[in-house]
Every structure is written in structure tokens, then in C-alpha cells.
Amino acid sequence: MLHQVLIKKLPGTEDIPLPTRMSEWAAGFDLYAAVAEPVELKPGERALIPTGFQMAMPGELEAQVRPRSGLALKHGITCLNSPGTIDADYRGEVKVLLANLGTVPFTINRKERIAQMVFQRIPQVELAEADELPETARGEGGFGHTGRR
Template sequence: MSHQVLIKKLSGHEDLPLPERMSELAAGFDLYAAVSEPVELKPGERALIPAGFQMAMPPELEAQIRPRSGLALKHGITCLNSPGTIDADYRGEVKVLLVNLGSEPFLINRRERIAQMVFQRVPQVTLSEADELPESGRGAGGFGHTGTR
């Protein structure tokens, strides 16, 4: 099943490519930095980087913003709230919250591929309050419950 997502480039960013898959079977669409001047991200710093577009998705979708593995491996650049969620009713500019976990400053230039956007279906869920919950084999076991390694 295919879903149509409408993309509107923002004024001043007509030169940027639309989000695009970099291979035929890629799950994510690469996003480009829509900065007017290079942004230096020092170790430990974070910055909200604009992507230069708005979009409209059908209500059954969400967009997840995820790191690019090459930036993470080579430079320690990742998305701080990963995956970041864009809801179907959001119409503002798409932006990416990047953080430098590396040991060297990193320069973000215009048209730099900074993250990827993956679309997911969102199930319709109804929450119901209950006085008691059914038992399970796991019970309340949480962090580290299944063993240590």
C-alpha cells in the first residue's frame, strides 16, 4: 500500500533536494541541512537544524527522524531525541535536533545530509483504565530482569 506525503519547500530553500532515498530499498529518506551559514557543533553541543520543508501526511502515518549511521560512526553526530516523531497533524518546518558526541568540532554545511526520515503506520489505540491487570509470565520485572551480561 502506498501513501502520498505532500512536501512543500520553504522560501529560500528551493535549491535543496527533496528528501530522498539513497538506494532502491532504503527505508529512510535523507534530509538536508537548510542552514544559511555553516553551523559549528562543538563536542557536547546540540543544535536544531532546519530541513527547509513542511509536509502533510495521511493520518495513519508518522515520520521518525533518525541518525545517519555514517555521521554517527565517523564523527559522533547523532539525533538527540532518536527517533524523533513528527505527527501527521504537524505543519511546521521539519527540523533535526543534532548533538555532537564526538571529540572534535563538526561543521554542518548547507545541503549536508544530516538525518533520515522513516515513515511508519500508527495503529489506532484506545486506552482503557482498569483496576486490575491480567498476570503475565514476566510480571513487574524491568531493567536487567532477564539476566546480566
């Protein structure tokens, strides 16, 4: 099933590419920095980077903003609150919260690919309050409950 997502470029961002799939089977659309001037992220710093567009998607979708693997591996650049969720009813500019976990400053330039956006279908869910829950073998075992491996 094909879902149509409407993209609106913001004034002054005509030179910024629309979100782009970089290969035929890519799950994500690369997002581009729409910064007016280069932004330097020093180690440990974070910045909210504009992408220059707004969008409208069907109610059964969400968009997730995720790090680009190359930036993470080579420079320690990642997205905080990852994956960041964009709800179907949000109409503001899409922005990316980047952080530098590396050891040297990193400069974000205009039109640079900074993150990727993946669309997911959202199931219809109804929460029901209960006094008791069914038992499972795992029970309340949480973080690290199965050991190191």
C-alpha cells in the first residue's frame, strides 16, 4: 500500500534537496541541513538543526528520525531522542537534534546529509486497565535478566 506524504519547502530553502532515498531499497530518506551558516558542534554539544521543510502524512503513519550510520561511526555524530518520533498531526518544520559524541569538533554545513527519516505504520491500540496480568516465564525480569550474553 502506497502512502502519500506531502512535503512543503519553507521560504529560503529552495536549494535544499527534499528528503531522498539514496538507493532503491533504502528504508530511510536522508535529511539535509538547512542551516543559514555552518554550525560547529564541539564534543559533548548538541544543536537543533532545521531541514527546511514541513510535511503532512496520513494518520496511520509516524516518521522516525534516526542517525546516519556513517556520521556516527566516523565522527560520533548522532541524534538524541533517537528515534525521534514525528506524529502525523505535527505541521511544524522538521528539525534534527544532533549531538557530537566524538572527540573533535564537527561542522554541519548547508545541504549536508545529517540524519535519516523512516516511516512506520502505527497499529490501532486500545489500552484496557486490569487488576491482574497473565503470568509469563520471564515475569518481571528486566535489564540484563538473561546474563551478559
